[in-house]
Amino acid sequence: MVDPTSDLGEDVTEEDAPRCAVCEEPILKEAxxxxxxxxxxxxxxxxxxxxxACRREWEP
Ligand SMILES: [Zn+2]
Structure with missing residues (x-):
């Protein structure tokens, strides 16, 4: 359940964060x-x- 009052960027959880295609870590930070x-x-x-560094390692 997403709280509609939360600001953009504060409601990303490990479950809905995109995962790194190389190390499969959930991406929770924009940096x-x-x-x-x-x-x-x-x-x-x-x-x-x-x-x-992960992007450079990746090969499609
Ligand atoms: Zn990575």
Whole structure:
């Protein structure tokens, strides 16, 4: 249940946070957060990373 009065960014829990595609840590902080998007079979795919180092390690 999401509290409709909470400010944006304060209601992210481990469960609904995106997970890093490399180390699978839930991404709870914006600092260092990277998102890569691409088109695959006519749909948009995306991958999240907790930091730049993880993004560099990732290979699709
Ligand atoms: Zn990571």
């Amino acid at each position: 260092g957060h990277r998102v890569v998007t691409w088109i695959e079979e006519d749909s948009v795919r995306s991958a999240h990373f907790c930091e730049e």
